[in-house]
Amino acid sequence: DAKTTQPPSMDCAEGRAANLPCNHSTISGNEYVYWYRQIHSQGPQYIIHGLKNNETNEMASLIITEDRKSSTLILPHATLRDTAVYYCIVRVGGAQKLVFGQGTRLTINP
């Protein structure tokens, strides 16, 4: 699985859009990009995933660059409850396991 690089921490004001970047320059054609988050000490929670196209669901949007070497997770209107560690994971479709990196600690400030 390709390696990902994320900033260790970010801050965002409540009500603003939070944009979390992820670099995956060695991604291969059959690898998906997944985003999970971990609030405080709870188990991680799935957010969104994509292969080539941009994706949107009720939680977030995922923007993948055309060359697929990087992506951005967007939380459109961040709330205090979005304070968490966000993990960007690249994995081959059909592969069995998810491998977590260090993630980005996102702090939403009032």
Add this chain to the structure above:
Amino acid sequence: NAGVTQTPKFQVLKTGQSMTLQCAQDMNHNSMYWYRQDPGMGLRLIYYSASEGTTDKGEVPNGYNVSRLNKREFSLRLESAAPSQTSVYFCASSEAYRGDGYTFGSGTRLTVV
């Protein structure tokens, strides 16, 4: 709608003691996983079970054994606990071969003294 249930939630062991962490899921998922998370670190995969009757090693399997008892239950055993195994342990389940929809338990906080 319990999802993934882990027991116990907290445990303190003395070095050399053994214990089994229990995990059960009620979503009819085929695959189950055990991860550990050390302070300030990401999750590391210990063992996983792609389907009932199969188990495979993850990144950090040394010092652990697992049993996939049935489709619902996947246990993790520490035969001789060491202080280096002090960690938070998370169990997860998913449909086989899907990266989305992993459901995690609330974790077991284990301290080995």
